[in-house]
Amino acid sequence: MSGWLRGAAAAFFVLLAAVLPARAGEATRYAVAVLPAPVLNTADFPGVFGGRDGRTLRTDRQGQIRQLEFIALPGTAFTVHETLLRGTSVVHRVTTDDYPSPSATGYFVEDRFVRLAEVAPPPRPRMLPPRDGIVARLLAARGSRYVWGGNVRAGVPAMTELFPPAGKLSAETARRWRLQGVDCSGLLYEATNGVTPRNTSALLAFGTGVPIAGLGADAIRQRLEPLDLIVWKGHVIIVLDRERTIESRLGPVPGERDGVAVRPLREVLAEVLRGRMPADRYPESGGTGGKSFVVRRWYGR
Template sequence: MMRPLPVILVMLLGWSGTAGAAPYGVARSAAPVLNSPAFSRIFGGADGRSLKTDRCGQVREMEFIALPGTVFRVRETLPGAGGAVYRVETDDYPAPAGVSLYVDSRFIELRDAQPPARSRILPPRERVIAALREAVGSPYVWGGNLREGALALFGTLYPAEASWDDRGKRRIALAGLDCSGLLYQATNGWTPRNTSQLVAYGTGVAVEGKSAREIAERLQPLDLLVWNGHVIIVLDRDTTIESRLECGRPGNGGVVRTPLRQRLAEIMRTRRPLDTWPAPGKRQGVFVVRRWYGL
């Protein structure tokens, strides 16, 4: 009998699974997508109930949570502790340079033919704003874009939900939002998932050389104050909303509202406004304003 190759050797050889393996997959449910194939080390650990986090309580290996119906191109199949792990690509989340994406096979239904893209319907403006308001108080979760998290983790990578208290259940399910995940959740996955895309999303608002007061007067609800690494959403004429990571504080941060002019003044202590996102090498200490809804 031929023994299965160790994961490291498999990766070195570029093994792509069994002959004739399906080249596509569709997320059956909300599925965590990582930048590492080590699902069993991150979810479960030695006792089957652990979650590998950093000192701020974050799973830095998580890139995003794929919504049900997300289509993946399966590029490689690796053996995992409880089943295969797929190296994938998806139009829903263009991976940053040098980053590979992985998803556990138990969250994916394989297809031989290319499936239709996930259905996207942008909610009405009022519903997007209401969803943002409803998210206030949600915890910050690195890579998080669902307030309820990925509940399918229970019964797959963890025991059934009944064995967890509410706090433990939410932590294990990665229930919470990061900055761009807050917008992604409120728009039902319509908007780009990363700030690296949001800096050029929609159309720019002319803010270069303007004061905080002048910028505030130009803003509309759902405009984005954004740079590569963080996004702040204009909630209304007087308020912004964002999800902040505040390591060391109770809860390590989360979704908060701040007066618009106050937040602009805070940003402009260290960043200057530009009309368009600059070329590589000139991106430090700047931000842009992007208008996208209704365009």
């Protein structure tokens, strides 16, 4: 066998070993994010970022990439369960304590965003900023666009380098390609250095509940403190003080009336109370829980 063939064969078997799932008895594999790393609920990174023509994003009618679950912050530790080839991308099926939400399809990260490790890496350092620092970070995000799964308002510039589009993109498509913006819980996640839970489903039980059942807007307002969370499954609003709130929400038209905005607390409470009932504890399932909201106090508890 020629040297070239031997080299090609060796490369093939190395690649084959890389894309096979770990077998029973094999050592567990790990990875650590070295960049802000998009985590998808599909392994098809090239299909989401590029598609057949190399320049199309897989978005829904509201312009959102629903395959994006969250953006893992640098230092996030993963357990690697399987490694796959998708086009020219090497993709790892992973789990992480930073995002414990169950998934029917699994979670996936592209190889170029992580460093593989043979031993379990330490958890990502979590340092909660002071209250004033969190408020300042929240306010600095005003005007950022809503991005489903987004929790880094500056986005991931490496996306257009690692998944280069075929041809020039419009400014709006380039922004979406780089995942510039935050969703409602992602706004809080970034402001707290990833200390708070990433999903509203986890925020429903985060911290301690503020008793609000049966109260009107004025009475609820008097009980609120800075950084309290007005939350229900699917959305969270953050209290800045007894006059203002901040939130990131998706508007009815892509790019219009969406994103991060500061709003009067009285206006927000009146709007929420028109469609939801205040509760001391969010019902787990069934009943009228879908029309409830709770207030959770987590800072300085």
